[in-house]
Amino acid sequence: MLDERKLAVLRAVVEDFVNTNEPVGSKALADRHRLGVSPATIRNDMVALEEDGYITQPHTSAGRVPTDKGYRLFVDRLSSVKPLSGAERRAIESFLTGAVDLDEIVARTVRLLAQLTRQVAIVQYPSLTRSSVQHVELVPLGGQRLMMVVITDTGRVEQRVIDGLGEVDADAVSDLRGMLNRAIAGLHLAAVPGAVEDLPRQVPEENRAMAISVLSVLLESLVERHEEKIVLAGTANLAAVDFAASLRDVLEALEENMVLIRLLGEAKDPSMLTVRIGAENFHEGLRSTSIVSADYGVGNQSLAKIGVVGPTRMDYPGTMGAVRAVARYVGQILAGQ
Amino acid sequence: MLDERKLAVLRAVVEDFVNTNEPVGSKALADRHRLGVSPATIRNDMVALEEDGYITQPHTSAGRVPTDKGYRLFVDRLSSVKPLSGAERRAIESFLTGAVDLDEIVARTVRLLAQLTRQVAIVQYPSLTRSSVQHVELVPLGGQRLMMVVITDTGRVEQRVIDGLGEVDADAVSDLRGMLNRAIAGLHLAAVPGAVEDLPRQVPEENRAMAISVLSVLLESLVERHEEKIVLAGTANLAAVDFAASLRDVLEALEENMVLIRLLGEAKDPSMLTVRIGAENFHEGLRSTSIVSADYGVGNQSLAKIGVVGPTRMDYPGTMGAVRAVARYVGQILAGQ
């Protein structure tokens, strides 16, 4: 049904359209690609490809443009991830080394990815759930307030102010801190709820209320708001593209963190590159964009995702290469921290 | 030179142009505003206003458009800050209360401001320099590493990992923590460098190296990266506007945090509303935008700035009202924290 040559034609159509942003015709194809056949033959193939829904014409007597289905086939079977050039790899390295803390690692990563791909880059903060508790700190803030700081082994710090405790006794806080750390330090976050269940009973009567408040805030801060934190860069790159949907819709979608999180989360095959093309994205405003995403983490434990958002008409091999490379480097940096 | 009526004409031109985004002619003005004179008279006034550089025509036989200078006069003398409606004030209140930590306060504030003004909102994190140290925490991370957490009275938390310390002794860390807190807790950040100067000498010989490392990281984290943190929202609102400069340039400028920080920092009159119009902005890409900014803080101590970026053709009274109101509310929330 789709012989070798038809696939070659599809590949050529995608590549040319990505380059020129103009519908590509049979003549142009015959010239620029060594397909070894005449334009007429290519036309015949194009008809077949169009019947199968891989390409389409904007109007009669125009060249062809790939459909989402066409891009899908291209990504799945006609292209391979393009490794970065040596210069690019060196750029990544020098860009990422020298970051002093997690915030800076993330900030640099996202800018780097945006620059490499010339598109919008998204980086999700390392998930809390997969990491373990390094230390819990409780600090009396004066008045009836307390600050709780949870430090994880991935370098992430979560802090909360706990209010309305009544009188806060420094010794009681200190005791509670000790108990807490003995109970959960080193533990996987997922294991924390179980480990603290019994704690209130071990606390002397008069401080039990405080302990319960602290624990509830702790659990809440672990359960909620985990993978919520996301950073963007390169939105300016969108201005150069003209979208089928309005630019406004795309920008709006990008500001909805929850949308982005779901988007990254929907990876088909974890720990691999995922590409979602056009209408495959559930979100209205992103119908004319594609998203290339990947997991990153230390070892083979995935901590979070990074990704790139661009027009469906994007350089998939190059973008995939950049995303994969950056994901790997971030993993290394994180492991080295 | 500029009598009452000419000023009224200028005001009318600005208001109409902001509403319609089309050059406004003498006839339209006479109709829509009760100026009490005929179009011909208005035309004469317009000639005068144009000679003085307050308005201009895109081309002969078109209506007039305000220049930057015209907007400047309008803002300075012809308009007053428009107070928010009751509904809007209630919206602010319900939107800002219930934020659990500083991150969330800032995040909500910026979204709120973007929504109220339908433009791009910028919020700077409360400056460290003006606040004082609540507590310093040192946490051994295992290996040769240490985490330092500085908590300030404005709820901001700064953390750093300190590496390459050689063997870390838990007791020594505990001692150092105690000394540090005794030395600087409650102190204004600006006073910290002076207060820790002598500390290393009080540390036993064998731990002095560690103390010096810790202190240098502490000082560094206080001096650098202070007002660097900035949050944006509402970039999607830019898509609706058509800029003289390309949208891309504007988006690029907005991604440059340093540019924004300088921009906000250049407030003419601290603790007041500042408006910078068009070419008054030093940055190329922002030549066709205006920026309305204000300080916020607790009491009359300014902690940082918030602002709005939009086309020069913006609703200045309304935007100024929103910025002022939000700045005040944030101050209150921060004070209540």
Next chain:
DNA sequence: AATTAGCACTGAGGACCATGGAGTGCCAGG
């Protein structure tokens, strides 16, 4: 059976032009 050359046909986009209308500047009269 597949490929190719030839050819008539299609539709978008650009150049060109005419027209209408909003807006101006200026002058003379109130």
Next chain:
DNA sequence: CCTGGCACTCCATGGTCCTCAGTGCTAATT
């Protein structure tokens, strides 16, 4: 000093024509 009147300007709109890239089809060729 204001106003009505008037001639003038120039943009925007819309229609027409033409070009041209690209198509689909058919007949010839391999």
